[in-house]
Amino acid sequence: MRKKIEMCMLLEEAKTACEESLKDNSYILYYDRYIKLLNKINSIKEAVMDDKLYTEISDLSIIKMIIENDPKELIDSVIKVNLYYRDNFSTVFS
Known part of the structure; x- marks a missing residue:
């Protein structure tokens, strides 16, 4: 239960970072991708x-949805989610 x-x-943190990116006009070019990322989260x-x-x-597929031009907060939060998944949920590495 604790892991869940x-x-x-962590997903909520990624969601917040994605929502903040959607509000930032300097990332308007990535709006559609951020909507897809938010839906996936x-x-x-x-x-x-x-x-x-x-x-x-x-x-997780969300790791493939970020690019180097994304805000650092978004990149960091998605990486945290993916690392937590790999360390705690993925059976591939067990």
């Missing part, structure tokens, strides 16, 4: 809450 709560907190959080997170993959 921690994962949800919400889907992952829902899967965690419903105990339906697919754990047989090595990385």
Whole structure:
């Protein structure tokens, strides 16, 4: 249960960073991608809450959705989520 709560907190942090990026006009070029990323973050959080997170993959798909031009807060939060997943949920590394 603790892992589930921690994962949800990290996903919430990533969600907030993504929402902040959506509000920042300097990242307007990436608006559609941020909407997709936000939807994916919400889907992952829902899967965690419903105990339906697919754990047989090595990385979450959100890690592939960030690029070097994204805000540092967004990049860092998505990386944190992915690392937590790899360390605590993924069975590939078990």
